[in-house]
Amino acid sequence: MEKLKNYINGQWVDSRGKDSLSVVNPANQDILAKVPQGTAADVAAAAEAAQQGFQEWRATPVSKRVQYLFKLKTILEDNLDDIARTIVLESGKTFIEAKAEMIRAIENVENACGTPAMIQGEFSEDIAKGIDEYMIRQPLGVCACIAPFNFPGMITFWFLPYALACGNSYIIKPSEKVPLTMTKIVGLMEQLDLPKGVLNLVQGGRDVVDALLEHPYIKGISFVGSSAVARHVYAKGAAHGKRVQAQGGAKNPVIILPDADIDMTTQIVIDSVYGCAGQRCLAASTIITVGDHSNITENLVESVKARKTGFGLDQDVQMGPVISADSKSRINSLIEQGLQEGGRLLVDGRNGSVEGYETGNFIMPTIIEDIPLTGQLAETEIFGPVMSLVHINTVDEAIAYINQGRYGNMACVFTSSGLNARKFRHEAEAGNIGINIGVAAPVAQFPFSGWKESFYGDLHGQGKHAIEFFTQTKVVIERWLKEWSRKF
Ligand code: NAD
Numbered sequence: 001m002e003k004l005k006n007y008i009n010g011q012w013v014d015s016r017g018k019d020s021l022s023v024v025n026p027a028n029q030d031i032l033a034k035v036p037q038g039t040a041a042d043v044a045a046a047a048e049a050a051q052q053g054f055q056e057w058r059a060t061p062v063s064k065r066v067q068y069l070f071k072l073k074t075i076l077e078d079n080l081d082d083i084a085r086t087i088v089l090e091s092g093k094t095f096i097e098a099k100a101e102m103i104r105a106i107e108n109v110e111n112a113c114g115t116p117a118m119i120q121g122e123f124s125e126d127i128a129k130g131i132d133e134y135m136i137r138q139p140l141g142v143c144a145c146i147a148p149f150n151f152p153g154m155i156t157f158w159f160l161p162y163a164l165a166c167g168n169s170y171i172i173k174p175s176e177k178v179p180l181t182m183t184k185i186v187g188l189m190e191q192l193d194l195p196k197g198v199l200n201l202v203q204g205g206r207d208v209v210d211a212l213l214e215h216p217y218i219k220g221i222s223f224v225g226s227s228a229v230a231r232h233v234y235a236k237g238a239a240h241g242k243r244v245q246a247q248g249g250a251k252n253p254v255i256i257l258p259d260a261d262i263d264m265t266t267q268i269v270i271d272s273v274y275g276c277a278g279q280r281c282l283a284a285s286t287i288i289t290v291g292d293h294s295n296i297t298e299n300l301v302e303s304v305k306a307r308k309t310g311f312g313l314d315q316d317v318q319m320g321p322v323i324s325a326d327s328k329s330r331i332n333s334l335i336e337q338g339l340q341e342g343g344r345l346l347v348d349g350r351n352g353s354v355e356g357y358e359t360g361n362f363i364m365p366t367i368i369e370d371i372p373l374t375g376q377l378a379e380t381e382i383f384g385p386v387m388s389l390v391h392i393n394t395v396d397e398a399i400a401y402i403n404q405g406r407y408g409n410m411a412c413v414f415t416s417s418g419l420n421a422r423k424f425r426h427e428a429e430a431g432n433i434g435i436n437i438g439v440a441a442p443v444a445q446f447p448f449s450g451w452k453e454s455f456y457g458d459l460h461g462q463g464k465h466a467i468e469f470f471t472q473t474k475v476v477i478e479r480w481l482k483e484w485s486r487k488f
Contacts, residue, residue, distance in 0.1 A: 003034045004179055004203050006042055007186050009049035010196035015203055016041040021176055026092035026321040027311040027360040035179045038204030043171075043211035046200040050142040050169040051217045053197025058139050058167040060195075066113045066165050068192050073109045075188050076102065083184060087152050088312035090178045092320040092361070093276050095312055098153075104441070105157035108462060111444035112161035118467045119166060131479045137471035139167030140243065143220035144212045146173045146233065149323050150279045150383075152181035158448060158461030159222040159470075164198065166470040168220070172201040173208050175225075177323060213237045220470065222461060223247065224281075226381075227407070227453045234456035245457035245469055247281070247450050249381045250409035254284040254438065255398045255424070258291035260414035264436070266299040269414070272438030274307060274365050277322050278385040281454075282410045282432065282439045286378065286388045288398050293391050297346070297369075300389070304347050304365045310354045321361040322384050328361040331384035334377055335366060338388070343371035349385060373401055381407070395420055403429040408451030410440050431455065 003020060005012040015036035022031045057065070076083070080102055087098035123134040143163045147155045156172055163170050174182040186201045202208050209229075212218055213236045220243045223233040227248030237244035254272070256265055272284035289296055310317040322328050332350055339345065349364030369389045371377050378388065392398045402411050412434030413424040421435045431449030434440035442448050447460035459469040 007201040040211035047217040049197035054169040101154040107444040115165035140219040144171040148225040149175040149177040152178035162466035252410040254412040257415040265414040268438035338377035341375040409454035
């Protein structure tokens with residue numbers, strides 16, 4: 001059984017950690033590899049290498065740094081299918097979903113290739129007589145990313161290409177549940193021949209995270225995961241003087257107004273709720289109908305029943321298993337809780353099984369209707385293929401319900417009324433808004449704008465926010481007197 005290694009200072013090395021976990025295929029429990037539980041010593045070695053690597057990298061012109069990214073784009077495209085297969089094996093999503101995630105990753109590499117323009121400074125001539133002032137952007141130093149399980153390839157790319165283009169050196173800490181994808185990608189990135197220490201990867205979980213948050217060489221931390229850990233990372237990182245951006249959990253509401261295009265809305269909402277088995281931070285979770293709802297309810301139920309669940313590499317499969325047996329039992333308990341709170345199952349996905357994959361962590365698409373809006377289930381991130389369907393009388397009440405929630409990752413509305421759409425855009429308290437869109441995932445040029453308990457920090461991942469996050473501004477005020485000049 002392969003035991004994964006760390007990548008430090010341009011070499012694959014054994015972890016100092018004695019313990020390891022199994023990396024498991026969620027569709028059949030096959031053990032794919034062992035992932036070591038790294039230690040503070042691993043982090044120290046990576047930080048030391050990255051600190052050394054930073055000196056050469058920051059002195060490399062930005063126009064040259066992005067040449068590595070142009071090559072990286074080609075490498076990722078050439079290996080797209082192979083990377084996607086690894087994502088399916090360790091995360092359970094479908095091949096199409098896995099490829100789509102890597103295409104999003106590549107878009108961020110492409111966008112970061114524009115860093116020579118995005119990193120430009122500002123200049124004001126004659127702020128006082130003969131005195132000029134300008135601002136330049138310089139890299140922070142060593143930066144690190146701590147990633148969740150649900151997008152094994154994409155999420156690191158919300159940060160990594162920008163960090164490198166801006167002249168920082170980097171440490172990747174993949175989720176210990178899905179470490180194979182980034183291990184494979186870092187292996188491919190060896191072809192880039194980056195200066196030693198510029199790119200590093202440390203395997204592990206909590207101990208590695210805490211060591212990253214404490215290490216004095218590390219200046220910037222990008223975290224994506226659950227809100228409880230995001231809060232911890234933000235607080236501890238800040239206490240150790242680091243710049244932190246920490247994206248947290250979500251509970252995404254979608255309003256369907258009576259004037260929505262029913263067929264289109266059904267399709268898009270179903271894809272949002274059940275895509276990646278509901279394990280997307282932008283998965284629609286609470287579907288709120290306003291006014292008459294009999295048609296939409298019927299349509300949703302029909303479409304959900306027709307959805308094909310199975311192993312992500314098999315033909316025509318639309319939804320895979322959830323990540324772990326623990327996750328499956330947690331989601332089943334939440335469904336049970338919803339029932340106890342007064343909800344009714346319109347589609348019960350708890351007891352289905354997939355032929356040939358009987359041991360897989362499958363939960364079939366589920367719809368639970370009329371859960372109380374003040375209940376536990378309505379407030380809890382399920383992170384599984386479960387739709388809570390609720391009915392509210394007016395748009396105002398629906399928006400007020402959304403705005404009292406803890407999270408603010410995404411909120412969507414389906415309507416053919418521009419006026420209602422505009423009202424929703426203006427009033428909904430979420431950082432990513434969808435109007436007749438079910439997964440309002442910003443493309444690489446835009447920040448991934450979570451609000452409330454979905455985000456701790458100031459600058460988000462992707463786009464210009466990433467350039468600002470990975471640079472510090474330096475303002476220079478200068479004066480040159482005439483009498484110092486030699487006459488020519
Ligand atoms: P998680 O919080 O359990 O783990 C995320 C990372 O934190 C992992 O690398 C893990 O090793 C580390 N970690 C876990 N517990 C820790 C602890 N106690 N101390 C220090 N580090 C710890 O999240 P997950 O289960 O891997 O991912 C699912 C969550 O991520 C969901 O809540 C989902 O909404 C969220 N998510 C958010 C976004 C976003 O953009 N806001 C995107 C993807 C996922």
